[in-house]
Structure formats: structure tokens, C-alpha cells
Amino acid sequence: MDAWLAYLTASHLLERRIEEQLKADSGLTHPQYEILARLSSAPDQRMRMTELARLVVVSKSGLTYQVGQLEKIGLVERVACPSDERGVMAVLTSEGVRCLEKTAPGHLAVVRAFLIDHFSPEELTSMTRIMRKVASAMGAAVPPSGTSVGPGQG
Amino acid sequence: MDAWLAYLTASHLLERRIEEQLKADSGLTHPQYEILARLSSAPDQRMRMTELARLVVVSKSGLTYQVGQLEKIGLVERVACPSDERGVMAVLTSEGVRCLEKTAPGHLAVVRAFLIDHFSPEELTSMTRIMRKVASAMGAAVPPSGTSVGPGQG
DNA sequence: TACGGTTTGTTCAAATTTGAACCAGCCGCT
DNA sequence: AGCGGCTGGTTCAAATTTGAACAAACCGTA
Numbered sequence: 001m002d003a004w005l006a007y008l009t010a011s012h013l014l015e016r017r018i019e020e021q022l023k024a025d026s027g028l029t030h031p032q033y034e035i036l037a038r039l040s041s042a043p044d045q046r047m048r049m050t051e052l053a054r055l056v057v058v059s060k061s062g063l064t065y066q067v068g069q070l071e072k073i074g075l076v077e078r079v080a081c082p083s084d085e086r087g088v089m090a091v092l093t094s095e096g097v098r099c100l101e102k103t104a105p106g107h108l109a110v111v112r113a114f115l116i117d118h119f120s121p122e123e124l125t126s127m128t129r130i131m132r133k134v135a136s137a138m139g140a141a142v143p144p145s146g147t148s149v150g151p152g153q154g
Numbered sequence: 155m156d157a158w159l160a161y162l163t164a165s166h167l168l169e170r171r172i173e174e175q176l177k178a179d180s181g182l183t184h185p186q187y188e189i190l191a192r193l194s195s196a197p198d199q200r201m202r203m204t205e206l207a208r209l210v211v212v213s214k215s216g217l218t219y220q221v222g223q224l225e226k227i228g229l230v231e232r233v234a235c236p237s238d239e240r241g242v243m244a245v246l247t248s249e250g251v252r253c254l255e256k257t258a259p260g261h262l263a264v265v266r267a268f269l270i271d272h273f274s275p276e277e278l279t280s281m282t283r284i285m286r287k288v289a290s291a292m293g294a295a296v297p298p299s300g301t302s303v304g305p306g307q308g
Numbered sequence: 309t310a311c312g313g314t315t316t317g318t319t320c321a322a323a324t325t326t327g328a329a330c331c332a333g334c335c336g337c338t
Numbered sequence: 339a340g341c342g343g344c345t346g347g348t349t350c351a352a353a354t355t356t357g358a359a360c361a362a363a364c365c366g367t368a
Binding site for chain 3: 339340341342343344345346347348349350351352353354355356357358359360361362363364365366367368
């Protein structure tokens, strides 16, 4: 299981690097960044809590907590869902957008430098295809590209 | 950054599956399992705390805590280090070995079913090579094979 | 041998994460 | 309309993780 060991170590270390860079560069944690990023690519920059939790792969209570944090610092806002009385939508504020725009380049640079750049173009496509397969085998639909978020196999 | 998104989602989900299986099958958490696994492949089934922390990629205090947990349930024992008065070695107990032997097959089955099996043999070698490169770029030596755990570039 | 700078492992407080319990609102069926 | 089952989100307690602070021990040098 060399593959597994290498994968595991690399992903742990990468996670650590990302946290470090993100924290230093913007004060965000990785989960928080993921929330902002997901919201920014959602229609109207907003998303239902449950859907968001599924995309970010975090528990419902975990999302409640982090959205609370983001709300405190003004990057996200909670809005009642029009179609469902009990629903809550997390909305990216304009400040949230600014923060993301300011933070994203550095983040992507790290991801690229430490992960992506180690793949050849062919390997990268291969890896992407496989990881998508892996994810969907575990019951998540990874949107192929900028397409809207479909219900998948929910 | 489709690749990154796919990778991220897949790894989160995989982690979740692993935790689930491990917990159900043996009561261990993933970090705990990693500690046992690392110890089991170390010479004399023992390792210095700091070295172990580096291999598992966890903070020193995090390791102290988890080794404490493992000690409580009798899978690991703390022994003074002969060569260094302040040092502590974590040692796999015979019960720890049994637990690992009992748990490993199920764990590996999950890893295989959800990750490894989605790769062709060539892709797998490719991925392993790349992940090793990724890890060492971030300052970790991933042992090439079943060789003893050398000091690497420590 | 004594000294300064490092390294080792633990302790501590603070932040985060999860699952269970919970209430409110939705939906299909009668 | 009314009932029963389910879903959505929050609250809560418990577990885990991290970095900083700390005491002990190592090492090279005088």
C-alpha cells in the first residue's frame, strides 16, 4: 500500500500548507475558504445550508458553526429561503466577494505549486477523471465545470 | 481548478468513509489507526514521539493526546528512551498488534474499494510517484517501500 | 566542568468538529 | 382539513486538534 501511504502523507501535508497560507494571508481557515468559494460559484451567490454542507463535505452542525463565524466577520449573511419557510440561505456579502478575490490567488498559487504542478497535463486530466469517479462512487456529484448544481442522486 | 475541486471532495468523502468503517469495525479513529500502523512497521514496533508525529503529520500535542488514548485501552505503551533521557518511545503492545491485524483487512478493503480500484495499474504507479514527489516537496520523506523507517532528511 | 542554544515531550486554554436531540415546517394520503 | 413521516437547521455536550508556554535534558564550546 505504498500508494495509499504516499497519498495520505501528501494530503496531510498539503492541508497543513494550505491552512498556514490561508491563515497568514487572510485569517480564514480552509473550511471557511471552501464555503466562500462554493457560494461564489453558486447562482446569486447563495445556497441552502444543507446543500452547502454536502458540497463542502461537513456535518450540518459544523456548517452552522462556520457560517456563524463568517457572519460575525461580515463575509456571509443568512437570509430566509423564499420557497421553504424553515430554510436558510447563506449569501456571500459584497465584502465576502472582495475577501475571496483578495485571497483566492494566493490560495490557488499554493495548490498549484505543491500539487498541480507535479502533474503533467495528461496526468492531470487522468487524475481529475479518477477523483471525480472516486467522489461519485461515494455519493457526491462533483459538478463537471461551472454548470449549475443539480440534485445529483439525492 | 476542476482537478482541485474533485480531489478535495474525493478526499473528504474518503476520509469520512474510513472513519466510519474504522469506528464501526474496531472503535479506532483514523489518526489512531495511523499511529498503530506506523508503529507496526517500525523496527521493534517502537518509535520516538517526535518521529512518529512527523510521520503521521500531526502536532506534538496531538500525538501526546492520541498516544494517551491508545495507552488507556492498552494498545500502546510508553517506554523511556534508552539513548535519550528526556525521550519517550511509543511501543505497540501485543494487544495492539492483534488489534491491528484484526482491523487492517477491513480498512485496506475500504481504501482499495473506494480509491485504489479506480486506478489502472499504470495510473496507480503514476499517482504514487507523483504523490511521493508532492510529499517530499513539502518536506517529508515517504519510505519507498517496505524498507525500515530511515531518518530521511530529518 | 559550566554555559547558552536546541530539542523533547507534556500541559494548558482556545477553537473546531461531530452526532444526538430537538422543534418547525413540508409533503403525501385520506 | 388533518395525520404521520421526513427534512432543515440549530443547540448541546463531548471529543479532538492546535500553538504557546514550560521543564528537563542534550550538545558543542570554552
